[in-house]
Every structure is written in C-alpha cells, then in structure tokens.
Amino acid sequence: MTVRKNQAHLTRAEKRRFVDALLELKSSGRYDEFVDVHNGFIMGDTDHGERVGHRSPSFLPWHRRFLIDFERRLQEVDPSVALPYWDWTVDRTPTASLWAADFLGGTGRVGDGKVMDGAFAETSGSWSITIRVDQRPFLRRALGAGRRELPTRAEVDAVLAMPVYDAPPWNSASSGFRNNLEGWRGADLHNRVHVWVGGQMTTGVSPNDPVFWLHHAFVDKLWADWQARHPRSSYLPVERTRNVVALNDTMRPWNDVTPADMLDHTPYYTYDA
Amino acid sequence: MSQVSRRTVLGATAGTLAGLAVAGSSALGAGLARATSSDSHRPPSTGLRPFDEVYRGRRIKGTPTTDDGGHHDPHAGHEGHSGHGGHAGHGGQAHDFGYRVTVDGEELHVMRNADGTWISVVNHYETYPEPRALARAAVVELQGAALVPLALA
Numbered sequence: 188m189t190v191r192k193n194q195a196h197l198t199r200a201e202k203r204r205f206v207d208a209l210l211e212l213k214s215s216g217r218y219d220e221f222v223d224v225h226n227g228f229i230m231g232d233t234d235h236g237e238r239v240g241h242r243s244p245s246f247l248p249w250h251r252r253f254l255i256d257f258e259r260r261l262q263e264v265d266p267s268v269a270l271p272y273w274d275w276t277v278d279r280t281p282t283a284s285l286w287a288a289d290f291l292g293g294t295g296r297v298g299d300g301k302v303m304d305g306a307f308a309e310t311s312g313s314w315s316i317t318i319r320v321d322q323r324p325f326l327r328r329a330l331g332a333g334r335r336e337l338p339t340r341a342e343v344d345a346v347l348a349m350p351v352y353d354a355p356p357w358n359s360a361s362s363g364f365r366n367n368l369e370g371w372r373g374a375d376l377h378n379r380v381h382v383w384v385g386g387q388m389t390t391g392v393s394p395n396d397p398v399f400w401l402h403h404a405f406v407d408k409l410w411a412d413w414q415a416r417h418p419r420s421s422y423l424p425v426e427r428t429r430n431v432v433a434l435n436d437t438m439r440p441w442n443d444v445t446p447a448d449m450l451d452h453t454p455y456y457t458y459d460a
Numbered sequence: 461m462s463q464v465s466r467r468t469v470l471g472a473t474a475g476t477l478a479g480l481a482v483a484g485s486s487a488l489g490a491g492l493a494r495a496t497s498s499d500s501h502r503p504p505s506t507g508l509r510p511f512d513e514v515y516r517g518r519r520i521k522g523t524p525t526t527d528d529g530g531h532h533d534p535h536a537g538h539e540g541h542s543g544h545g546g547h548a549g550h551g552g553q554a555h556d557f558g559y560r561v562t563v564d565g566e567e568l569h570v571m572r573n574a575d576g577t578w579i580s581v582v583n584h585y586e587t588y589p590e591p592r593a594l595a596r597a598a599v600v601e602l603q604g605a606a607l608v609p610l611a612l613a
Contacts, residue, residue, distance in 0.1 A: 229584060233555050234574040299603055320569075320581050321605040360574035370585070371573070381585035389601065391569075391581040 189258065189456035191408070194271035194285055194401055195278055196459070202290045205271065206306050208264040209397050210313050217260055222318040222394045224440060225253070229391035234358040237430045239439050244353040244423060245432035246369050247410045248449035250403050252441060255455050257400060269456065272404035275380050276340040281330040291398055293330070300327035300386055307397060316387065316395050326396060329385030337383050342374040347413050352423045357431045363423075364413055368406065377406050408458055414450070422446050506558040506572070511592050518602070520595040521562045561595050566607040568598055582607075 197205070212218040228240030228249075240249045254270060261268045278285055286293045292305020302325070307314040309325035316324050331337075349364040359371035370378030380402050381388045387395040394400070414420075425434045432438050434447050504526070511522045557572035561580070569581040570591060577587035578594045582601050588594040 226581075230569055230571075230581060231555075233571060236555060319608055321602055321607050323605045356574065358574050371587075378585040389583055389585055391584050393584070 189262075189269045190459055191269050191404055191456050192271050192459040194273050194290075195283070197271055197290075199289065201271075204265050205261075205268050206290065206397075208261045208268045210306060211264045212260055213314060219318050221253070221257055221260075222392050225394045226318065226320075226391040234356075234360065235430075238358065239432055242359040242366075242369070242371060243431055244357055244365055245438055245446055246365060247407070248422070248444075248446040249432075249438055251407050251410070251449045251452065252438065252444055254400065254403055254407060258456070270400050270404045272408050272458075273398065273401035274405055275337045275383075275402070276343055279337040285398070285401070286330065291401075292326075293328075294332075295326075295328045295330075295386060299323075300329055302326045302328055302386075316392075318392050318395065319387075320390050320392055327386030328388070328396065331383055332385055333382050335379060335383070338374060338376045338379060343376060343409065345374065346376060347409065347416055350417050350420050352420055354423070357424065357428060364420075368409060368413075376409075377402075407452070411452055411458065422450060504558050508559055508590060511595075513592075515596050516599050517604070518599045519562075519564050520592070520599060522591045522595060523560045524558060525556055525560050526558045559591050561591050561598075563595065563598055563602065563607055567610050568595065568607060569610060570594060 192201075209218070225240070232238040232241040232243065234242055239245050240253075258268075258270045261270070273285055281294050285291055288304040290305065292302050292307050295302050302308045303310065305311070307326050309315070314326055316326060346364065346367045349367060351363045353365040354361045354363040359366065359369075362372070367373040368376050370376050381393060384396065384398060384402075387393055388399065388402075422434050424431060427433050427436070432446060435445050437443060437445055506524060506526075508522070508524060510524060511520070513520060555571070557570065559570065559572070561568040561570050571579050573579065573587060575587075577589055578591055579585070579587055580594050580598055582598040583594065586597075588597060
C-alpha cells in the first residue's frame with residue numbers, strides 16, 4: 188500500500204530512491220509528458236469557458252488523478268516509492284532539508300536564477316527543461332525572493348474551516364473552500380506557494396520543478412483534511428453545469444474518471460498522519 | 461528539442477493524452493471535440509488602450525483585439541472557428557481575451573480573470589491589474605530570455 192509521507196521525515200535512502208525514480212522518468216521522456224499535459228490545461232482552463240484542471244471545482248480531483256498517474260509511473264521504476272508531501276506551513280524557509288543537495292537542491296543563483304546544486308541542477312546533466320515557455324533550458328528558482336511569506340498554519344486552518352466546497356460562478360471569482368485553497372481569493376494558499384518558489388514554478392510549465400509534486404501532494408492532503416472536518420459537505424456542483432465538471436461528469440484528459448471517483452483517496456494511498 | 465512550438469506542444473500533448481486515457485483514442489477525440497465547441501463567442505472589449513514601450517531593454521507591446529464597434533483585429537480575431545480548449549491553438553491565443561501582448565515580437569500567452577485582473581503563462585499564479593504590469597513582470601521574470609514562439613506553423 189502506498190503511504191505518502193511528510194518529506195521532512197523521509198530517510199536518506201527514501202530521498203535517494205525518489206530522486207532516482209524522477210531522473211529515470213525524465214530520461215525516458217515520460218516526465219515531460221506530464222509537464223506538457225499540465226501546461227495544456229493551464230492555457231486552456233478559463234473563467235468563462237470550459238475549465239477542468241484549474242480555476243474550477245475539479246481543480247482538486249483533477250490534480251488528485253494527475254498525481255496518482257504520476258505516482259504510478261514512479262512506481263513502475265521503483266515500487267517502493269510514494270509521493271512525499273511538503274507542508275509549507277512548517278518547512279517554510281530556503282534552509283529546510285527539502286532544499287538540500289541530497290534532495291531537491293536549493294535556490295537559484297543571483298542573475299539568472301539557475302539552480303546550482305542537487306540532482307536537478309543543470310550541471311548534473313540529467314534535468315534539461317524541454318517543455319518550456321521561454322528559451323532557458325535549466326531549472327530555475329528564487330526561493331522566498333518575492334514580497335510574501337509562505338502561508339501560515341493559521342491561514343490554512345481558516346480555509347479548512349470553510350464548510351462549503353465551492354460556489355457559483357465556479358471559477359476564480361468563487362467563494363468557498365476550493366477557491367480559497369487554490370488561492371484566487373482570500374489569503375491565497377496554493378498559488379502563493381508557486382510564486383514563493385519562483386522559476387518554472389511560477390509558470391504554466393510548473394511541473395518542470397519536482398517540488399510541484401510535493402506541493403500538490405500537500406494541497407491534496409488538505410482536501411482530505413477538509414473532508415474529515417466537514418463529513419456532511421461534499422463536492423459541488425452535483426447538477427450538470429455549463430463548462431464545469433459536475434460530480435458525476437468525466438474529466439479530460441482521461442474521460443473515464445469523475446470527481447465522485449476521486450473523493451476517497453484511500454483506495455490509492457494513505458497519508459502518514 | 462531546441463524550441464517547443466505550439467504545434468510541437470500539440471503533438472506531444474495528444475500523444476500524452478492517448479497514453480493517459482485508459483479508454484484510448486476515441487475518448488481522446490471526444491474530449492478534444494468537446495473542448496473545441498465551447499466559448500466560441502467574440503472576445504469582450506477590455507476598454508484598455510494599447511501600449512508600446514521599451515522596458516529593461518525589451519520591447520513590450522499591448523494591443524486591443526476588439527474595439528467598441530466589435531471589429532476584430534485581423535491579427536488576433538477569428539479564434540472562434542477552432543482551437544478553443546488550449547489543446548489546439550492555431551497561430552495565436554487559445555482564447556482571445558480582447559487584448560494581445562508581445563515581448564520583442566513574440567506573443568505572451570495572457571488570460572483575463574473573472575475579476576478583470578490578468579495573468580500570463582510566465583506569471584501564472586499571481587494576478588496583475590492590467591496587461592502593461594503583466595508584460596513588465598514577464599520581462600523581469602525572463603531576465604533577457606526570449607519567449608518560445610507560440611504561433612509557428
């Protein structure tokens with residue numbers, strides 16, 4: 188059974204195996220397929236048009252399924268690997284062990300933002316950025332260089348307290364748990380973390396940075412935490428709604444999975460806490 | 461690959477979708493067909509004026525693609541007949557939000573949010589009040605790098 192653990196609690200061997208599996212997926216070309224799919228949805232999901240992966244109720248089940256697919260690919264390389272999650276309310280500085288050279292490597296250098304250490308640095312020769320929006324072929328970061336800090340536990344708790352999953356108009360203007368977690372309104376949780384990391388993480392090709400998966404694994408865990416706090420709340424909308432994935436509609440690109448299928452994560456994995 | 465054109469991205473996306481979709485290529489086709497059928501209306505007027513300036517050494521330009529008379533800009537209109545959904549863009553924006561931005565002549569993919577703020581594919585998770593601020597933010601982020609062309613045949 189897959190158990191997703193807090194990245195801060197991984198052993199040295201677990202980190203090594205996770206990194207090695209990422210490098211293997213990258214060299215096989217399968218990693219970049221995920222970057223490409225994500226960017227396609229980023230550019231295609233719009234507030235007044237069809238929206239599936241982002242700025243819509245299906246943001247959470249879409250990314251849950253996306254991560255399950257990715258985790259399965261990793262496990263084809265190494266069955267012992269599970270996606271770790273990054274609790275950015277706790278590990279909230281560039282000196283966190285997450286950013287050490289034996290795991291994801293650190294921030295980018297001044298001038299061009301290039302990451303200079305760890306397995307994903309350009310100098311390692313194993314992590315060229317091929318699906319990209321500009322010409323730079325190297326992983327970049329600017330950890331904490333922006334004006335804002337990472338979200339606090341209090342900010343997360345305030346969002347987890349929201350009892351309604353989502354609300355009309357079912358987009359970036361919505362009230363409710365989903366949009367406050369996604370970050371288009373309110374304290375801004377998920378979006379702000381992308382900005383805090385900087386580099387490719389601020390772009391449509393954000394999965395180029397392996398931290399994408401650890402960030403989204405924590406966002407996914409927060410959805411599970413919200414469900415536990417609000418057992419009588421559920422995914423909305425239930426009724427067919429134009430341009431929006433309702434509870435029992437299938438989601439692109441899979442076309443055989445619905446939000447209803449994704450509400451319970453425990454058939455796929457559990458969390459360590 | 462040295463450059464990822466729109467067409468290259470499209471091809472890779474289609475391949476990946478086929479790989480990810482358990483139901484196979486027929487389901488993929490249905491999904492794309494559905495994506496192309498929605499939202500095929502004329503872009504709304506943003507009421508924003510054009511701009512053209514050099515910012516930190518980069519030429520940034522912004523151009524409305526519609527005006528109060530509803531006429532299409534010939535370079536950015538006619539997006540409605542195909543290409544919606546972001547997987548089948550054709551020579552321009554997957555969606556036309558009524559305004560076009562370029563950096564040194566290359567189109568910056570931009571999007572208008574429901575509250576009227578803007579994002580781009582370079583600064584996707586942070587909103588800006590209007591396209592000039594968005595273009596300037598892109599210049600800062602690009603640190604001199606050129607955008608990958610989105611509009612290659």
